[in-house]
Amino acid sequence: MQLTINTTQNVKIYFNQAPLSSRIVASLIDLCCLIIYCIGVFIFWNSLDLSSYFSDDLTIYSIILILLLPAVFYSLLTENLFNGSSLGKKIMKLRVIKLDGYHATFADYLTRWIFRSIDVMIGSGVIGLLSVIFSDKGQRLGDLVAGTAVISTKSNVNLESTIYQELDDNYSVTYHQVLKLSDNDIRLIKEVMNDFKKSRNHKLLSTLVTKIEKTLGVKSKNSSHLQFVDIVIKDYNYLSQQKA
Known part of the structure; x- marks a missing residue:
């Protein structure tokens, strides 16, 4: 499906809208990355027996939480670092763009990340899935608020x-x-x-x-x-x- 964007100069630009199947696969890849990272943190912690260096549980839990922060901010960090693509999106050749044709900003990625808790976390992703299906531009709630959309960057063969x-x-x-x-x-x-x-x-x-x-x-x-x-x-x- 093609996505038509009118820029601020009234120029029409055409993108390939990201297929729902590709977005689901990208999300699963990202989930695997998060799981691998979290497992890695706990293996690192246990292999060095870091708990023995601290006397109270509060300190231990606080340090573990800090180590897990990259996982919490994963989508925000990767989309900002890779120009609108998480690792999963990058593999599936997907990217977040603004609906005015310009590159999304950190504020846009932050808005998408904030609404991710509603789109993805609540109802096991049902809300985000329904929003993508029924939105004309395939947008989840975070995209609707940020004024962004997810496109496919795969080139045509001609x-x-x-x-x-x-x-x-x-x-x-x-x-x-x-x-x-x-x-x-x-x-x-x-x-x-x-x-x-x-x-x-x-x-x-x-x-x-x-x-x-x-x-x-x-x-x-x-x-x-x-x-x-x-x-x-x-x-x-x-x-x-x-x-x-």
């Missing part, structure tokens, strides 16, 4: 929809700052360019160029907006292929 471009080995890079962008950013840029070629909406193109310049911290060195965007895409392709 070459036109990918970021790949064939370039000569002696290609000269103009904007090295393009590595601040991600594969998904380049894919979105290509989608906006495809929309421009159909509509010839120059305001749309100008807005795209302004956004790219602001993100990269550069000013266009090219004679036209079209040439600038084309070179940005080529530069990213060349540099990312060199890194691979």
Whole structure:
């Protein structure tokens, strides 16, 4: 199912909505990670016999609780660290994004984490599951409040929809700052360019160029907006292929 997002510049961007099955598998992977971590903490504690170093139970329980805090904040920490993906989401190629097309912020991840207790903990996840099923954009309660959604980052197989471009080995890079962008950013840029070629909406193109310049911290060195965007895409392709 495709998810359509209208940006603040009234540009339509299309994402693949995360399948429910993929989200369930991602959640199970995350649960396994949490279980492994908690078991690891108790093995570490018992193997070093740390209880013998403390005289009262309150101190022991407090220290164990501190060691388990990463598990409590797991989704908040991983989504903030991996740009909207927990370990499970990363494996299943899922990501949290804002409904305005921009990257989610720490505040958004925090909101999702706070509402996780209602979505996932209460009723063994039934509330979150029903919310995802009946929401138009597949959002659980935390997503609805944060204004986020979970998308699939899996690429379509046809070459036109990918970021790949064939370039000569002696290609000269103009904007090295393009590595601040991600594969998904380049894919979105290509989608906006495809929309421009159909509509010839120059305001749309100008807005795209302004956004790219602001993100990269550069000013266009090219004679036209079209040439600038084309070179940005080529530069990213060349540099990312060199890194691979």
